[in-house]
């Protein structure tokens with residue numbers, strides 16, 4: 001007989017107690033004092049427990065086992081039933097340990113239709129970058145070590161050449177993200193002085209990044225000019241005074257002002273700023289390094305165009321259209337970048353080795369623009385032909401229908417994807433995917449329930465609910481992942 005749990009002696013060896021017979025299933029009719037739960041030390045000595053101890057360690061296994069037995073006892077005392085046989089307890093223990101050790105950050109299938117989804121981690125990186133990051137994790141690196149001279153180096157130089165070539169800028173520096181780039185630039189060039197920005201460009205980016213607030217935190221004074229819909233060159237001119245440090249343009253990434261509008265373009269702004277000796281900075285947001293029109297996508301201002309248009313500094317993100325790791329890039333005039341690099345805040349905002357390890361091979365891909373749509377994951381997803389997504393939708397329709405049951409309607413339909421992360425907010429990309437609809441007249445919130453079940457799968461599936469339909473946009477499910485997607489549908493029943 002197994003011992004009652006009351007004399008649980010977890011740390012004691014199971015002396016001679018070889019009992020491996022399963023304990024009886026308790027009947028809730030038994031009085032609580034007579035519940036027989038297997039003893040901790042007996043369970044620990046059971047062969048089925050050894051792999052758990054080997055994987056999770058003895059302390060953690062014992063603690064989880066005590067908690068589990070305590071819960072079982074509580075259930076039984078409360079009049080409930082519980083399977084207290086050794087195999088059942090060990091199976092519950094394995095589930096408990098697995099659950100407690102599950103990673104908080106997990107991979108998932110992004111079927112939202114938004115390719116650069118900020119909440120899902122934005123750009124996915126190509127294998128060359130993944131390998132470089134793995135190396136940087138495993139090995140010492142010449143992060144700040146000049147291998148030519150054997151002296152201390154500067155981490156920015158690791159990606160400098162690539163970026164100068166790709167943007168036409170004189171100098172660059174890299175920080176944690178574009179928000180940090182804007183903050184650092186403003187703090188360096190305009191602390192205690194004025195920065196002229198059009199009222200039409202006082203952008204708020206999701207997650208509480210507002211140009212006026214960043215300006216304040218950088219110690220700069222915002223000088224708003226023009227109106228929300230119309231700003232003229234003379235507005236900038238009239239905004240200038242002895243305290244003006246900078247004129248700044250902000251790419252209106254996540255909205256478009258249409259109708260009766262007037263924006264002062266960079267070529268208009270640059271001469272009047274130069275005349276007055278005031279530098280012009282552009283927060284480009286996404287900032288692409290290539291002309292996306294060449295790949296059949298809508299045009300987005302490139303960093304090179306902005307530099308050639310006369311901007312003295314440009315800031316942009318590494319993990320938006322560029323398709324690299326999270327970082328912020330400041331590119332532009334040598335003297336201004338040098339001043340930025342000397343700001344003590346740069347030390348607080350600098351990037352780590354993993355970021356640079358990932359960024360360098362991504363930038364290198366840009367030197368072969370013809371191969372870019374194949375090699376750069378972001379561009380491959382953005383340029384994926386509708387026919388490919390349509391074929392995949394047709395392949396997945398049956399299995400998904402099978403998993404959901406006949407009540408639901410599952411159809412392959414055209415839909416529209418977005419680039420995301422503020423890039424080209426109004427342009428949408430024709431896509432294809434599955435539209436899931438609940439049976440007519442189902443009470444409650446069947447799509448909400450379905451959405452939750454998809455999220456509970458081993459690799460969570462994230463779709464989008466709109467118009468009484470759960471949309472699964474297949475743009476970001478590449479063909480090689482379809483099998484895994486189908487295989488886990490069997491878990492949908494229990495999810």
Ligand SMILES: *Cc1c(COP(=O)(O)O)cnc(C)c1O
Pocket residue numbers: 177178179180203205209250251252253254283284285286316317318327328421422
């Ligand atoms: C996205 C964006 C930012 C913020 O960039 P992060 O890399 O997310 O910090 C700032 N400005 C503009 C215009 C943007 O589009």
